[in-house]
Amino acid sequence: MSFAATAYVIRAEMAKTLRIYFSYPIIVVYWAIFPVLWVFPFLFQGKAMVGSNSSAAFQHLTGSGNYMAFILIGAMVSNFVFSGLWGVGNSLREETYWGTMEYIIASPTHPLVVLIGKTLAEASVTTCIVFLQATIISLLPFGISFTLAKVLPVLLLVVLLMVGFYGFAIAFAGFTLLIKEVHGWVHTLEWVFFLFSPIRYPVQVNPITSFVSVLIPLTWALVAIRGIILLNQRAVGLWKISGILVAMDAVLLLGGYFTFVALERKTRRDGTVGMH
Amino acid sequence: MGEDSRGQGVEDSGPVTGILESSNPGPLRLLRHYANAVWVENIKEWKLELTYPIDFLRGLIDPVVYLLPYVFYGIALVGGRSSANLQKLVGTTDIVSFITIGYVFIGFMNMALWAMGFSLRKEQMYGTLEAVFAAPVPRWVFTMGMSMHSILHQFLMIAVQLLFILAVFSLKVNPLGLLPAFGMIGLMLIALYGIGMIMASTTLIFKQGWLISEALGSLLMVITPIAYPLAVLPVFMQKAALAVPTTYGIMTARHFLMGEQMGFSVGTAFLRVAVLCVIWVVCGLVIFAAIDRSTRRSGTLSHY
Numbered sequence: 397m398s399f400a401a402t403a404y405v406i407r408a409e410m411a412k413t414l415r416i417y418f419s420y421p422i423i424v425v426y427w428a429i430f431p432v433l434w435v436f437p438f439l440f441q442g443k444a445m446v447g448s449n450s451s452a453a454f455q456h457l458t459g460s461g462n463y464m465a466f467i468l469i470g471a472m473v474s475n476f477v478f479s480g481l482w483g484v485g486n487s488l489r490e491e492t493y494w495g496t497m498e499y500i501i502a503s504p505t506h507p508l509v510v511l512i513g514k515t516l517a518e519a520s521v522t523t524c525i526v527f528l529q530a531t532i533i534s535l536l537p538f539g540i541s542f543t544l545a546k547v548l549p550v551l552l553l554v555v556l557l558m559v560g561f562y563g564f565a566i567a568f569a570g571f572t573l574l575i576k577e578v579h580g581w582v583h584t585l586e587w588v589f590f591l592f593s594p595i596r597y598p599v600q601v602n603p604i605t606s607f608v609s610v611l612i613p614l615t616w617a618l619v620a621i622r623g624i625i626l627l628n629q630r631a632v633g634l635w636k637i638s639g640i641l642v643a644m645d646a647v648l649l650l651g652g653y654f655t656f657v658a659l660e661r662k663t664r665r666d667g668t669v670g671m672h
Numbered sequence: 673m674g675e676d677s678r679g680q681g682v683e684d685s686g687p688v689t690g691i692l693e694s695s696n697p698g699p700l701r702l703l704r705h706y707a708n709a710v711w712v713e714n715i716k717e718w719k720l721e722l723t724y725p726i727d728f729l730r731g732l733i734d735p736v737v738y739l740l741p742y743v744f745y746g747i748a749l750v751g752g753r754s755s756a757n758l759q760k761l762v763g764t765t766d767i768v769s770f771i772t773i774g775y776v777f778i779g780f781m782n783m784a785l786w787a788m789g790f791s792l793r794k795e796q797m798y799g800t801l802e803a804v805f806a807a808p809v810p811r812w813v814f815t816m817g818m819s820m821h822s823i824l825h826q827f828l829m830i831a832v833q834l835l836f837i838l839a840v841f842s843l844k845v846n847p848l849g850l851l852p853a854f855g856m857i858g859l860m861l862i863a864l865y866g867i868g869m870i871m872a873s874t875t876l877i878f879k880q881g882w883l884i885s886e887a888l889g890s891l892l893m894v895i896t897p898i899a900y901p902l903a904v905l906p907v908f909m910q911k912a913a914l915a916v917p918t919t920y921g922i923m924t925a926r927h928f929l930m931g932e933q934m935g936f937s938v939g940t941a942f943l944r945v946a947v948l949c950v951i952w953v954v955c956g957l958v959i960f961a962a963i964d965r966s967t968r969r970s971g972t973l974s975h976y
Binding site: 422423426430433434436437438440441442443444445446447451452453454456457463580581583584587588590591595596597598599601602605 | 727730731733734737738740741742744745746747748749750751752755756757758760761767771883886887890891893894898899900901903904905
């Protein structure tokens, strides 16, 4: 297939995914509001345990005692990861439910191209939602402010984080072709991210979570993003962390591609594509 | 044991046949018939669940993974497992025991919101909803069977959760408080059954009712004092929390097990939950019956 034809398929898939997404506007509203609501129990927990908006023990671990800002930044950035996990990782499973999976497999397009279309649609919706959340949060008294000098390096880190993560999500999509029902596994994976990366707490508090977290790109991205937003560490460590993320991206993208291709071929050979 | 048309063994449905034959069965016989249906539904759910053993094991580990971020976050906030501010608010310092006991109740909340709420939707997915509706038992009996399975499953998950926490952190609780805490949990489950009936009825209208369960679950997670006392919530949330049975379940269990000061007496807590039981169960049954009737009349029962 020519480059132009591939680009056309990606654009068509993006348009289709966005059209389905906006057919249920209530779901868009839900994803804009509830991820922020989920952090409220942690804010109240902080208030109960510490009694103020700042914790000395938290500052010792993270460099900032503002646990509210810590939690809110974790919630916003993790939005990208979880929407990718559900939107891309689970997308081929949804096609099976809609009864359109066989058409995708039988079309003269590689399913990976279709997945790229889905990925771009998912990324654009999530970016809009997070931008909205960030605007609202910066207007509230949580001690988070966004300036252009902060936003640009943060965007770079988010892009580097998501490139690798979408590689992982594509591999996961291949996994759904093989084992079909993965709803429970997505939930478990979601909670593994919550446990082993500093979305909701500083992972250094426990040696095991601290050790495992080093292997997850989200950990590196969150540490750098919080450093920029909360500690004004503009240049400190940014290039080093960017380098680590680029290396992880390369591994995850290549690993994701080969895993997807291998699993898709196996599913075709076994003749189980149409099975539920 | 009899034989079906293919000569295969089938179990006699003794009480069912009896009830169908009798035009006016006595209340005890009817109760036995319903209890039998509840038990059969519970067994059916266990069989379905154990058909996927890996998924079943994963489900047992999930609650531990859910709990740990709350515990670690608490430890990171205070630099240990003891909080002076918590002591000031509720008279206890141990954050690990406080959070763990509170978190156990999320499982019961999920029972009402997801297990019962989605019971009819699941039957629809299996293609057996019409058969369930045509069965000679009321629909509330069917959802009660679902909730029985869910309660037993929750206790199993809680056991795994508590064993893990006991092994890693050690819980500091008063064992003499276990019995009254179970008494409160039993009462709370009745009220949750009423909420579950309302959730089940919403799936008859909205079909894909996950958004309602998810939204309500998220709101309840905020106002229920799982990892914090009621006092830290804004006043309007504190008032809303008093209509939720799990609020009393958590606070009373923590009161019995670790001496949490509740701001009201144990008698008041039991009385309020008893009132909530009546309100939620009556509301649940009435709303379910109304929606059930309306769905049948409009002919949308089998719609997806």
